[in-house]
Every structure is written in C-alpha cells, then in structure tokens.
Amino acid sequence: MPLFEQLTSLLVYHKPPNPRAFLIEQLSAIQRETTLADLDKIDTFSMFDTRDLDALFRLMDPAESGYVTNSQVRMALADMRALSNDVQSQLENGPERFTAEQFRALSFEGLRKER
Numbered sequence: 001m002p003l004f005e006q007l008t009s010l011l012v013y014h015k016p017p018n019p020r021a022f023l024i025e026q027l028s029a030i031q032r033e034t035t036l037a038d039l040d041k042i043d044t045f046s047m048f049d050t051r052d053l054d055a056l057f058r059l060m061d062p063a064e065s066g067y068v069t070n071s072q073v074r075m076a077l078a079d080m081r082a083l084s085n086d087v088q089s090q091l092e093n094g095p096e097r098f099t100a101e102q103f104r105a106l107s108f109e110g111l112r113k114e115r
Helices: 003-014 019-033 050-060 070-079 085-093 100-112
Strands: none
Touching (some): 050 070, 050 100
C-alpha cells in the first residue's frame, strides 16, 4: 500500500489527539526501520501494535493459562493478513503452544513480510 494511504489508514484507525505529532512519530519509525528503496517491497506499517496483540492473545486465552494453541495462532494471523509463507512454515514446524511473547513476535514478523 502506498505511503500516504497507509498513513491515512493509521490516522483514521488510531484517531490521535495530535495528528501531526502522530504522523511525525510514524514517519520516524519508518525511517528507522527501512530505506526508501524497501518501502515498495515490505509493509512496515500495521494497524496493530503491541497492546492490540496482547488484547487478542487474552481473548484467545480466556482461562489465562499463558498459552494459545498453534491453530489459534494460525487463525489469528490469517485474520490479520499476517500469514506469510515464512510464518506459515514456522507454524508448521513450530510448537503446539505459544506464549504471548512468541505470538507477538510471530505476528509482527508476519505483518512486516512481503505479500
């Protein structure tokens, strides 16, 4: 997705009290993560942040066991459109249960991968 469409989507989704500061923060994060040549190749933006992923994990783990199953992770990543080929491969060869930290790491990896 082109840069301005991504930024507009983030503004609409997050509705920050100070849009200008929010955009500056997002652009700074992009600058730290990638070069301009990479912008067309990877999706460095995400509608999801750590708090969102933690909330999703808690929804999948109502018993508060600290773990979710491989199939729950697979479905969540598919719903977030974060199920890249690399992530799918990791799930196929991965553990049967995931902690919140493992879920976050895999989610962010999938969200940043080429589509």
